[in-house]
Amino acid sequence: MAENIKEPAQQEEYEADLITLEDEEGKEHVFEVIDAADLDDVHYMALVPYVEDEEDLLNADLELLLMRVGEDAEGEFMDIVEDEAELEKVSALFEQRLSEFFDIEK
Secondary structure, eight states, X not given: OOOXXXXXXXXXXXXXXXXXXXXXXXXXXXXXXEEEEEETTEEEEEEEEXXXXXXXXXXXXXXXXXXXXXEETTEEEEEEOOOHHHHHHHXXXXXXXXXXXXXXXX
């Protein structure tokens, strides 16, 4: 009688959702998209600087960057959320959504 041998479930490999942004000085920076959500008919993204080395990631103190996604005649663009009232609302939204997965310091 042959026994059915089950192979361990293969874990899907995590693939980071990366985005490259250019600063005012023309320098490129790579970020990982942690979450995205709509609030008041505006699309927002929560980003952290991308850290490739897993050990460095565990020791990193990453700041969350909240970006507003918009569109103009030239195409899609992203702006840092700077308006205090808007920032508070967007921060609360992402804090609620991400607190289950990350330790969030205010």
